[in-house]
Amino acid sequence: MKTxxxxxxxxxxxKVVQKDGAVPNMEYLHIQKEWGYFSGKDGEIQEFDICESCYDAWVKGFQIPVESREVVELM
Ligand SMILES: [Zn+2]
Incomplete structure (x- = not known):
């Protein structure tokens, strides 16, 4: 079985953020959005992936900065 x-x-x-069949070594943002009734894209599912540097450049343009906090590990 191919996993x-x-x-x-x-x-x-x-940029290739994840090579076919390779172990992941880069983080990326995956977005999937199912647009509903109140959008102009009712019933459409859209999906895309953004690498970390494009993500950084993207959020830098936000009027309100992204919320950021440290991950707290559960003991
Ligand atoms: Zn990119």
């Missing part, structure tokens, strides 16, 4: 990860490419800059 390898499939190739993931950053939609923004086309």
């Amino acid at each position: 390898g990860h499939k190739e993931i490419i950053c939609n923004c800059c086309k």
